[in-house]
Amino acid sequence: MTQALGQLPKAPLIYVLAQVVFTRVPKMDDIWEDFHKSVFNVYPESEIEQFALKKAGLESSKEIRWHLLSKDKRKGLILYSNQLILHTTSYTTSQDFFANLEVALANLIENLPNNISVSRMGLRYVDFLIPYGNLTVDSQVDEHLGMLDLDEIECKPINFERIANYHTKIGGELIIRHRQTTGMDILPSDLFPNILEPAPLLNVQKPHPDDVVGILDFDHVLKTNINLNTAQIIDTFNHLQKTTSAAFRQATTKAAFNHWSEET
Numbered sequence: 001m002t003q004a005l006g007q008l009p010k011a012p013l014i015y016v017l018a019q020v021v022f023t024r025v026p027k028m029d030d031i032w033e034d035f036h037k038s039v040f041n042v043y044p045e046s047e048i049e050q051f052a053l054k055k056a057g058l059e060s061s062k063e064i065r066w067h068l069l070s071k072d073k074r075k076g077l078i079l080y081s082n083q084l085i086l087h088t089t090s091y092t093t094s095q096d097f098f099a100n101l102e103v104a105l106a107n108l109i110e111n112l113p114n115n116i117s118v119s120r121m122g123l124r125y126v127d128f129l130i131p132y133g134n135l136t137v138d139s140q141v142d143e144h145l146g147m148l149d150l151d152e153i154e155c156k157p158i159n160f161e162r163i164a165n166y167h168t169k170i171g172g173e174l175i176i177r178h179r180q181t182t183g184m185d186i187l188p189s190d191l192f193p194n195i196l197e198p199a200p201l202l203n204v205q206k207p208h209p210d211d212v213v214g215i216l217d218f219d220h221v222l223k224t225n226i227n228l229n230t231a232q233i234i235d236t237f238n239h240l241q242k243t244t245s246a247a248f249r250q251a252t253t254k255a256a257f258n259h260w261s262e263e264t
Helices: 032-038 094-111 230-251 254-260
Strands: 013-022 045-055 058-069 075-079 083-088 117-129 159-167 173-181 213-227
Touching (some): 013 094, 032 058, 032 094, 075 094, 094 230, 173 230
Antiparallel strands (some): 013 083, 013 117, 045 058, 058 075, 075 083, 117 213, 173 213
């Protein structure tokens, strides 16, 4: 069996997120504490955050989100009035990740009113690519994603970005973003910074200040209209993951996998 990316000794995976958007629930602030009690053994820490909801660039209302965190703050749930997010910086396998999501969903459903439907599901994987010896960021990704080599005309890279959109078999949209830069301000701004403790890989220093680092960001989104049913949701996420995983393997090189498989 092929080893899961998250289990590789030098895996580049730094962040994974699963999102379930559902019918807006009135007075979620009356529900969240019971939900927290039901998952407290895994997520004992909590924080409440108020944020501004904007439309057309203007603030329209104040909303609340509840952060439930594992003791080490490497895994957490984010509860809104209309969605649940599971995110982690310590991903190992999809089986483990979706098992955590399944338990959280089952406990949430017990605390929600009937007739809740799901309108959107999303699965996102973010990988941080750094150079290792002769293994540059460009040599870790497929040539169709890489940066032009303009050394012969004495041009040095600064920033590079490529975005590709695909319709997927399940009826979703897969967005692949690849960025390269000589700076470290490369993380997706809609995800970082966040409340979780960062993956250790983000603390690794570049061998040289002018070295290029990179991000591979896979965002698989499905618009749907199904009941808030745990088994059906997890089955759908497995389909989203299968396609996303296959896309990652096509987007990266054998040399990169060989390196990520090496013991530290």
